[in-house]
Amino acid sequence: MLAQDTTTVPYCGPPPSPAALWLSWNFDPVLVGALAALACLYALGCTRLDQGGGGRGAGEKAAFYTGWLITALALVSPLCPLSVSLFAVRVGQHMMLTLLAAPLVVAGRPAEALAAAFAVPSRRRPWLRPAPLWPVRYVWRQQARAGPQAVRAVPLGALRRFSFLVSRSRAVT
Numbered sequence: 001m002l003a004q005d006t007t008t009v010p011y012c013g014p015p016p017s018p019a020a021l022w023l024s025w026n027f028d029p030v031l032v033g034a035l036a037a038l039a040c041l042y043a044l045g046c047t048r049l050d051q052g053g054g055g056r057g058a059g060e061k062a063a064f065y066t067g068w069l070i071t072a073l074a075l076v077s078p079l080c081p082l083s084v085s086l087f088a089v090r091v092g093q094h095m096m097l098t099l100l101a102a103p104l105v106v107a108g109r110p111a112e113a114l115a116a117a118f119a120v121p122s123r124r125r126p127w128l129r130p131a132p133l134w135p136v137r138y139v140w141r142q143q144a145r146a147g148p149q150a151v152r153a154v155p156l157g158a159l160r161r162f163s164f165l166v167s168r169s170r171a172v173t
Contacts, residue, residue, distance in 0.1 A: 009143040015085030016078065038110075039065070045113030056113065064108020066159050070101040 016024040042064060049055045073079070074096045083090035 012080035012084050013082070016081045021082060022039050024078050026076050031075060035068070035076075039068055041117040042068075042108070042110055042113050045110075045115070045117035048116040048119075049113060051117070056109065060108045063104045064110060064113075067101045067104025067106075067108065070096055070104065074101065075116045114117075 005066060011028075012026055013024065046056045046061060074093050079093055085094045
């Protein structure tokens with residue numbers, strides 16, 4: 001039997017040399033097209049919602065586009081190929097995406113805007129109903145009873161901060 005070549009190239013490409021780092025942008029057509037389509041559909045949906053009287057505020061639009069920009073920079077910039085060779089950069093890239101970009105995109109309430117962009121009638125949008133807040137309140141009460149040590153614990157503290165973001169976004173709507 002002949003040995004097969006099992007060399008694979010990661011999504012972000014091969015690790016760049018230090019001299020070519022700033023020239024190694026990831027302009028994958030599928031990625032760039034998906035990012036552009038998402039931004040355009042969100043803008044179209046916001047425009048339709050503005051015309052219908054239930055528009056997005058400037059803060060929600062700014063939050064979405066800031067999260068979108070962070071996502072684009074994390075995936076298109078030289079940070080992506082550098083994350084192939086340095087694990088610390090890969091962790092940093094994932095932290096940018098999960099702790100910065102994702103909450104900002106969600107704060108822009110993209111589900112309603114994308115539903116409006118695709119002209120889905122409001123009666124056919126059951127996923128847009130407000131989520132119940134009892135799970136958030138339950139977690140907060142449990143942490144308050146456990147004391148400050150539980151708040152400092154990484155998983156519970158992260159859950160509490162996330163639940164604060166969710167409860168704030170529900171209070172705004």
